[in-house]
Amino acid sequence: MPPQLPWLEPEDPLPHPSDAWGLHDPAPGLLAAGGALSVSTLCAAYAQGTFPWYGPGQPILWWAPDPRMVLPVSEFRLHRSLRKTLQAFRNHADCEIRVDSAFRDVITACANKERDGQAGTWIVPEMVDAYEALHRAGYAHSIETWINGKLVGGLYCVALGRAVYGESMFAHATDASKIALSALVCLCRRHGIQIIDCQQNTQHLASLGGREISRAQFLTEVDRARKQPAPLWTFEPVYWNELLPSTSPKA
Template structure:
């Protein structure tokens, strides 16, 4: 059994296509670093690797097998969610904000309590790193607002033709689901075949996500990176939600 690679500032990630899990007791963990070094986050995503760790831990880098993904056309829009969408679209005091306040969205995700996982993994270092790539045009936020107050949303990463979902928050029932519905509709319009959801949860499965093998995921990732590039900037409003009506 090989050791998990400890990365320095200039080190490259191991290619998940070419290595097995170094330690079967922590499947999917392929590298560790002291911090997130400049440029490291984008390099990781291009290889299908993402950071996930807690405060006072080193940075843990993952490429799980299987990988949870959502094909946008498979998003499950329930009747109750359609009702929420219809009401939201008709409400003159509601709006969908895209890349309007990335910092507010990621902070809301960091402090949101959730059933399937602990929100504390979004550390200050994580917030700083994703804000940096947002400023470079690679990370995006989608938020729902009522009377100027955020009620739900998500942030994600987009490179080439691939969208990587990161985290959601909800302050009203179904608000985060509507944000994901908006992202899914936008992906359908822009011919994005897959949204990476990383880890399997009951909540994501209920919305249409399903696991695929790491090999299939990495193959699709390379196709998306090589053959397609999402249009920039991201610019859409709540009318995109009518796709599901």
């Protein structure tokens, strides 16, 4: 029989991640239910490697999986086709990366995108409101792909100091989400950010260089990174040189 899942009142602290359900329990990584999605609670959760994830009609569910999927930015796999896409994007006057110019549009598009094998979305309306409040407080950011003055793709993430936690991506044009992720990798490399949290293992993330690490190692990385000064959340075209050095040969 699995251990009893803790129920949290709005002001209750989260249990330690090591208390999460294990591999032989019904939902490995599940830590607690209930609580609140306030800015302070979300910041405390991410600081200890915990995140909310639940569906319509469910209570807030908190997760701390072991192992944890991360993307080491030094190991990002720039496949030949994506390299060519980025080169064309960088060199086109009507293509640009923007940061935090349309956060609610990005998270709403992420909530509304179709997901293979899933009905509905975990980005329920109260999550949208909560992360928009987190954005206003300076702890959530959007990386946006713009073409011809239109938002065609992007992602949003949470950041505490130099600890960066990826949340969700969307694309309304071919490779638009990959362009945004590539821009985030460039921004991270520029500012000495070593990993992007990806939460759960997916084949897509693995193909781009994501890999699993233990929860203990992840918490050590988070504790180190979140205590470092936050970077300036902007994107300059020169940042593309982190992936596309001007001296590199054509692929």
